[in-house]
Amino acid sequence: MKTDRETTVGILGERGSFDHQAARDLVGEGVGVRIEPNPELLVAALERGDLDRMVLPIENAVTGSIHENYDRLRRHALWIAGETQVTLRYSLVARPGASLASVRRVAATLAALTHCQRFFEQRPHLEPVVTAEAGVSLLQRDGPVTLAALVPCFLARWSGASVLIEEVGDDTGNATRYLLLAARPVVLEHADKTSLLFVLRNAPGALFRALGAFASRGLDLTKIESRPLRGRPWEYAFYLDVLGDPRGPVRAALEELGRMSQELRVLGSYPEGLRRGADREAV
Amino acid sequence: MKTDRETTVGILGERGSFDHQAARDLVGEGVGVRIEPNPELLVAALERGDLDRMVLPIENAVTGSIHENYDRLRRHALWIAGETQVTLRYSLVARPGASLASVRRVAATLAALTHCQRFFEQRPHLEPVVTAEAGVSLLQRDGPVTLAALVPCFLARWSGASVLIEEVGDDTGNATRYLLLAARPVVLEHADKTSLLFVLRNAPGALFRALGAFASRGLDLTKIESRPLRGRPWEYAFYLDVLGDPRGPVRAALEELGRMSQELRVLGSYPEGLRRGADREAV
Numbered sequence: 419m420k421t422d423r424e425t426t427v428g429i430l431g432e433r434g435s436f437d438h439q440a441a442r443d444l445v446g447e448g449v450g451v452r453i454e455p456n457p458e459l460l461v462a463a464l465e466r467g468d469l470d471r472m473v474l475p476i477e478n479a480v481t482g483s484i485h486e487n488y489d490r491l492r493r494h495a496l497w498i499a500g501e502t503q504v505t506l507r508y509s510l511v512a513r514p515g516a517s518l519a520s521v522r523r524v525a526a527t528l529a530a531l532t533h534c535q536r537f538f539e540q541r542p543h544l545e546p547v548v549t550a551e552a553g554v555s556l557l558q559r560d561g562p563v564t565l566a567a568l569v570p571c572f573l574a575r576w577s578g579a580s581v582l583i584e585e586v587g588d589d590t591g592n593a594t595r596y597l598l599l600a601a602r603p604v605v606l607e608h609a610d611k612t613s614l615l616f617v618l619r620n621a622p623g624a625l626f627r628a629l630g631a632f633a634s635r636g637l638d639l640t641k642i643e644s645r646p647l648r649g650r651p652w653e654y655a656f657y658l659d660v661l662g663d664p665r666g667p668v669r670a671a672l673e674e675l676g677r678m679s680q681e682l683r684v685l686g687s688y689p690e691g692l693r694r695g696a697d698r699e700a701v
Numbered sequence: 702m703k704t705d706r707e708t709t710v711g712i713l714g715e716r717g718s719f720d721h722q723a724a725r726d727l728v729g730e731g732v733g734v735r736i737e738p739n740p741e742l743l744v745a746a747l748e749r750g751d752l753d754r755m756v757l758p759i760e761n762a763v764t765g766s767i768h769e770n771y772d773r774l775r776r777h778a779l780w781i782a783g784e785t786q787v788t789l790r791y792s793l794v795a796r797p798g799a800s801l802a803s804v805r806r807v808a809a810t811l812a813a814l815t816h817c818q819r820f821f822e823q824r825p826h827l828e829p830v831v832t833a834e835a836g837v838s839l840l841q842r843d844g845p846v847t848l849a850a851l852v853p854c855f856l857a858r859w860s861g862a863s864v865l866i867e868e869v870g871d872d873t874g875n876a877t878r879y880l881l882l883a884a885r886p887v888v889l890e891h892a893d894k895t896s897l898l899f900v901l902r903n904a905p906g907a908l909f910r911a912l913g914a915f916a917s918r919g920l921d922l923t924k925i926e927s928r929p930l931r932g933r934p935w936e937y938a939f940y941l942d943v944l945g946d947p948r949g950p951v952r953a954a955l956e957e958l959g960r961m962s963q964e965l966r967v968l969g970s971y972p973e974g975l976r977r978g979a980d981r982e983a984v
Binding site for chain 2: 481595630633643649650692
């Protein structure tokens with residue numbers, strides 16, 4: 419990264435959002451954060467060099483791949499320089515002096531409401547109030563003690579607000595996977611995961627043979643995704659994530675895959691950042 | 702289908718929509734059509750027996766799979782009894798007596814505007830007006846001659862309106878694939894395509910071996926899709942479409958796949974309905 423000015427990472431979400439937490443996890447505390455809610459403008463700022471890195475959500479454990487961002491990886495020459503997952507956990511916060519007994523109304527974004535349905539089912543006396551942004555503005559010292567807000571735990575911790583319940587949320591497995599993106603390839607010391615996209619030549623069994631390049635070398639695939647090719651109805655580009663040393667058998671697999679592909683692009687090699695269980699899924 | 706009352710097919714879109722055209726292509730002219738814009742209510746009506754069939758969009762050639770409908774195939778015990786593709790073509794229509802020269806404003810849904818951007822770029826004197834429904838109500842005899850509407854060609858043909866331009870649209874390859882769904886399995890005479898979903902046991906190379914069940918028998922896969930498993934972060938259910946006689950090698954491949962799957966469900970066997978080119982893509 420540049421050294422003549424503060425390093426800056428761009429995110430889509432507001433301050434204290436899960437996107438912000440992902441950025442902090444990926445680049446650390448001492449890095450400037452710029453918010454740009456429009457993903458195309460965020461990518462443009464990275465490409466212009468106004469940002470050193472950007473953070474993009476790519477997949478949610480419940481709702482699945484974020485396809486418009488997969489398409490962005492193909493449309494733009496971006497490089498994946500890292501990944502992390504953020505578990506979507508909310509805290510119930512209120513102004514200092516408020517208590518769980520005093521609260522009657524709870525401000526929450528639509529996403530927070532969706533993730534915390536059971537919380538409201540179990541507390542019918544609490545009235546949910548939908549807000550566009552995670553009610554940071556509610557956390558003022560002179561606000562009403564009847565009002566609380568469901569905000570990302572990350573935001574709750576540094577907001578100065580009073581945390582009434584530490585963790586609220588229906589689905590403990592709900593997490594979003596984020597990518598750290600650079601405008602140019604970055605060589606990382608501890609890279610053990612490689613993301614790539616490819617378009618195969620038209621032949622029966624083509625995808626099977628493509629996956630064979632990895633299976634024959636004992637390489638684990640952790641994700642496969644397909645997206646339509648513009649102007650070629652019912653044809654697809656494939657995205658794969660593969661584990662292994664990118665300078666070892668992964669490289670040989672990519673050379674083999676390249677010979678059977680119309681298009682093959684390495685999107686990045688980076689340290690695997692998903693906290694999976696011992697029974698990590700391989701596809 | 703039942704014979705004691707008129708056969709009824711349910712669709713999501715309004716009369717004259719692409720969904721309606723898909724239903725007509727799939728079940729013919731002499732069948733009753735019921736419109737229910739809420740897909741969950743549509744499925745419920747099919748399951749209750751209020752509908753004999755329903756039509757669901759599953760994939761667009763430009764924007765890709767319609768994932769919420771893939772999830773519906775898993776959540777509900779639906780059976781695919783047919784498929785078709787509808788090319789998204791629009792016509793410019795106006796009241797009888799209007800001409801291309803008299804038109805100043807063009808009513809269109811957001812989808813129609815998106816598909817016909819070049820039409821407006823080439824005609825800067827025409828002002829687009831966004832409407833919630835395809836401006837059927839505009840097609841009245843006493844409407845202004847300055848107003849036209851961009852409507853699906855299918856709607857234009859039976860609307861009685863004056864067709865000013867037969868086909869408007871940016872992307873000639875843009876089409877949507879629709880499924881015909883039944884509440885119970887249906888055996889079809891000319892079935893040559895089978896859709897299935899499976900969840901694999903957790904092992905490296907598992908997907909490769911799963912695809913091998915088809916590749917080793919020379920069977921063509923035309924589509925693969927993955928969707929997250931609820932409560933099992935970063936694990937997936939796979940959907941496959943495979944061509945071939947469902948009573949022949951496809952059945953043997955399914956038996957092999959079943960032995961390596963935690964879950965395997967045949968979603969339906971039906972005649973392939975996609976008008977592909979000679980170089981039909983196989984994955």
